[in-house]
Amino acid sequence: MDVYATDEEQVEAIKKWWKENWRSIFGGVALGLGLVFGWRAWVAHTTGIGEQASVYFEQMANLMQTGQTELASQQAERLRSEFSATPYAVFAALAQAKMHLGKGDAGAAKASLEWALNTTDQEGMRHVIRLRLGRVLLQAGDVSAATGILPATVPSAFAGEYAELEGDIAVAKGEPAIARAAYARALQGGAGNKALIQMKLDDLPAELAPPSAGS
Amino acid sequence: MLQSIRDRAQGWIAWAIVILISIPFALWGIQEYLGGGSEPVAAEVNGFEITERDLDSEVQNFLREMRARLGKAFNPELFDEQKIRRQVLDSMIERQLINQASQDMGLQAGPALVRTTIASFPAFQKDGQFDKATYEQALRYQGYVAPGQFEERVRSSLISGQLQTAINGTALATEREVEQAVRLLHQQRDIAFLTVPVEQYIDAESVVGEDEIKKYYTANQEQFRTEERVRIEYLVLDAQTLGETIEPSEGELETFFSAHVDQFQQPEQRKASHILVSLDAGADAAAEQVATEKIDAAARRVRSGEDFALVAREVSEDPGSAQAGGDLGLFARGIMDPVFEEAVFAAEVGQVVGPVRSQFGLHLILVTEVQEGGSGELADVREEVVKAYRKNEAEKILYDYAERVADMAYEHPDSLEPIRDALALAVETSDWFGRAGGDGLLAAPKVVGAAFSEEVLVEGQNSDLIELSPERMLVLRVLEHEEAAVRALDEVRGEIVAELRLAHAKRAAQQEGQALLDRLQGGETLDAVASTSGYTLEEPGSIARSDRSAPQEVVRRAFTLPRPDGQTEYGGVQLPSGDYAIIALKTVQDGSLAGLEEPALDQQRSQIENTDGRAYFNELAQYLRAHAEVKIIQQ
Numbered sequence: 001m002d003v004y005a006t007d008e009e010q011v012e013a014i015k016k017w018w019k020e021n022w023r024s025i026f027g028g029v030a031l032g033l034g035l036v037f038g039w040r041a042w043v044a045h046t047t048g049i050g051e052q053a054s055v056y057f058e059q060m061a062n063l064m065q066t067g068q069t070e071l072a073s074q075q076a077e078r079l080r081s082e083f084s085a086t087p088y089a090v091f092a093a094l095a096q097a098k099m100h101l102g103k104g105d106a107g108a109a110k111a112s113l114e115w116a117l118n119t120t121d122q123e124g125m126r127h128v129i130r131l132r133l134g135r136v137l138l139q140a141g142d143v144s145a146a147t148g149i150l151p152a153t154v155p156s157a158f159a160g161e162y163a164e165l166e167g168d169i170a171v172a173k174g175e176p177a178i179a180r181a182a183y184a185r186a187l188q189g190g191a192g193n194k195a196l197i198q199m200k201l202d203d204l205p206a207e208l209a210p211p212s213a214g215s
Numbered sequence: 216m217l218q219s220i221r222d223r224a225q226g227w228i229a230w231a232i233v234i235l236i237s238i239p240f241a242l243w244g245i246q247e248y249l250g251g252g253s254e255p256v257a258a259e260v261n262g263f264e265i266t267e268r269d270l271d272s273e274v275q276n277f278l279r280e281m282r283a284r285l286g287k288a289f290n291p292e293l294f295d296e297q298k299i300r301r302q303v304l305d306s307m308i309e310r311q312l313i314n315q316a317s318q319d320m321g322l323q324a325g326p327a328l329v330r331t332t333i334a335s336f337p338a339f340q341k342d343g344q345f346d347k348a349t350y351e352q353a354l355r356y357q358g359y360v361a362p363g364q365f366e367e368r369v370r371s372s373l374i375s376g377q378l379q380t381a382i383n384g385t386a387l388a389t390e391r392e393v394e395q396a397v398r399l400l401h402q403q404r405d406i407a408f409l410t411v412p413v414e415q416y417i418d419a420e421s422v423v424g425e426d427e428i429k430k431y432y433t434a435n436q437e438q439f440r441t442e443e444r445v446r447i448e449y450l451v452l453d454a455q456t457l458g459e460t461i462e463p464s465e466g467e468l469e470t471f472f473s474a475h476v477d478q479f480q481q482p483e484q485r486k487a488s489h490i491l492v493s494l495d496a497g498a499d500a501a502a503e504q505v506a507t508e509k510i511d512a513a514a515r516r517v518r519s520g521e522d523f524a525l526v527a528r529e530v531s532e533d534p535g536s537a538q539a540g541g542d543l544g545l546f547a548r549g550i551m552d553p554v555f556e557e558a559v560f561a562a563e564v565g566q567v568v569g570p571v572r573s574q575f576g577l578h579l580i581l582v583t584e585v586q587e588g589g590s591g592e593l594a595d596v597r598e599e600v601v602k603a604y605r606k607n608e609a610e611k612i613l614y615d616y617a618e619r620v621a622d623m624a625y626e627h628p629d630s631l632e633p634i635r636d637a638l639a640l641a642v643e644t645s646d647w648f649g650r651a652g653g654d655g656l657l658a659a660p661k662v663v664g665a666a667f668s669e670e671v672l673v674e675g676q677n678s679d680l681i682e683l684s685p686e687r688m689l690v691l692r693v694l695e696h697e698e699a700a701v702r703a704l705d706e707v708r709g710e711i712v713a714e715l716r717l718a719h720a721k722r723a724a725q726q727e728g729q730a731l732l733d734r735l736q737g738g739e740t741l742d743a744v745a746s747t748s749g750y751t752l753e754e755p756g757s758i759a760r761s762d763r764s765a766p767q768e769v770v771r772r773a774f775t776l777p778r779p780d781g782q783t784e785y786g787g788v789q790l791p792s793g794d795y796a797i798i799a800l801k802t803v804q805d806g807s808l809a810g811l812e813e814p815a816l817d818q819q820r821s822q823i824e825n826t827d828g829r830a831y832f833n834e835l836a837q838y839l840r841a842h843a844e845v846k847i848i849q850q
Contacts, residue, residue, distance in 0.1 A: 007218070047323065047325075048325075050321060050322075050323035051323050051324070051325030051327075051328070052325075053323075054322065054323045054324055054325060054328060054374075054377065055325065055327070055328055057377060057381075058328070058377070061380045061384050064384055065384065071538065086321065087320040087321050087322055088322075090381075091377075091381040091385070094381060094382075094385035095384070095385045097385065097387065098385045098386070098387055101387055101388075101389060104390070106389070109387075120320075122316060122319070122320050123838075123842070124316065124835045124838040124839055124842075125320075125835070127834075127835075127838065128382060128831045128834075128835060131831065132387050132827070135387065135389055135392065136387070136389060138389070138391060139389035139390060139391045139392075155838055155841065155842075156837075156841065157834045157835070157837035157838035157840075157841055158834050158838065160834075161830065161831070161834065191830065192826040192827070192829065192830025192831070192833075192834075193823070193826040193830070196396060196399070196826075199399040199400070199774075200395070200399065202774055202775045202776070202777075203399055203402070203778055203803075204777060204778060205777055205778045205779075205780045206777030206778075206779075206780070206784065
């Protein structure tokens, strides 16, 4: 730093410095303010969109619950197309899957679930979607795709459900021994519907043999 | 002067001062921002603190709920405080985790949604309308400092609720799963079984050693324990019984009827459709012109014979009804805009009226249905009026009696007789019952709690007046009381000997059963085994899971045997009596969708959906917990 002899000299130096630099100072301040306000406006904008989507989602859920499927699916379509960047679009896709399935369209249900699975970044939610997708694939008769759904490492919270799905896949493939082991793990791992899993387990033939076709 | 300050400011002293000053800012400043402080913390969930104070108040809420449910039977000592705290804390942690996940996903609840949610809470309403003063008062009472705090809470519970709805409300049941459930639930299995009776192995002469008896007695004390029990007398106040004998005179009935005429009269209701063209009350002439032209065009189309519903769907600007062809459903007077209502109630069914102008705009209206109201004559609704009169009078009597009973029970704490005599009510006597409760009314936890309370049981006083429901109350006193005890060895010796002989016989029956099973597995048929062993073969044929034609254990075991694939499957099971059953499963017939009614299918479907929704959501919570940093701080 330079050393000034007197206060006058110092004042002179400051003036000079100001003359050279005022543009960049104002520019910097303006840029800073611009950034701050711009950011705030952006946040307000996305918040507004999210809040709007939230209201539409509540409406959709109500419509579904009261059985007004036609209107509910319109609302879901709107969430998917106009609010695709919000989490509500994922929820809407889940709802669409349910409604497609209700109409017997497993293919469309599968497409909705796949989109939801690829879109959401909530890991726990992905497991929920994956389990549903696996079940829908079985419904569609695509056993090998259903097998591909099973994750390499299963988190313990969902272990029971995945084991049940594994059992269902094994039954579809005609592998009772594998199904037996999977259902036993499902019962241990705390799957939701214990009574039904026990029945599935008890229904398996004793030895390694294809399941009887009679139903 | 500036010069000297500047000189010094460059020295190391200045730097030291700056550093010293910044240290406290760095360390203590942060905590202020986090809103923490010295409050004790019960748990940390991903850095969010659940304070001891919050936990305490949740625990208190929980206990209050239990108390409200159980009445006098609520005994805080029966609850393991530590365990309850832990349970409540766990559920708070779970709530917090779900909330954080909803937050992270970017779920939002805007001010409008929060506002309508709050306005819909009955606790904040006055005369069915949201009332700000009531709201603020209720919040203060609940200990909220500022409304903002409560609103924040509503907001976060709204978004948590959305996450739950997103999973529960979209739960699936595939047709395949429904079919499978039906196939399994309604499955029938064709079985035969024979029973090895335990009786043949019971040797009434065999000697049982004294050591063995003593050992059994000491090992099974619980079995010989008699529970504490009481016998009570009690007196019931029941509005229905009190009302039965009331016969109103004609005059009383008429007075009552005219005072409550609304209650017995169905108002006239009408069903209408409309086409709306919005027009604000303060709209200018130009806007009015445009709107009028639009509604007139619609009127022309409808009057020239076009379907009202179709035109409504196309033209109407009422978002609530346009899709439904303008249909507004049934409504009585006093609900719709007055101008609109006047037009509806003046029109004939099937007649298109309008346009009329309400506060919403211009309407074209079609009345589709008229439901006449009641006649307003007493004779038509006489029975109902008598019933309501009785109920009303009985409530008055009950209220009066309740006060007198409470007074008398207190004034004469050692007898129910004064009450019986004064009110001409019957005193009833109960059978013995323990803390698990008696029959009927006496099963209520409040009754049991009162009967075993200090004042009633030990001091022999009348109980307070116990309110079982608003229409039914009861006062009681204990007649006899027996302490819990363990029966003496000599008293139960006979039972023990029989028990030991039976246990021996059970083992023998099981061995015999196993031997027979080995023979069956070796290739002999059940018929052959039955005829050589002499045990009776029973053949119930095809049975369902709920079948009662064979013992329950046999049915259950038959349904856990592997599905036969050509061959017959065998299995054994011991019945509670000690008999041992050998079961042969021949064939399985699956349940079929064909024989099932639609409601039964729907029920199956929604059961699978419920499991999906509930289980997946719980598992999501568990997953979040496993992946969260949860620290529980032991106090």
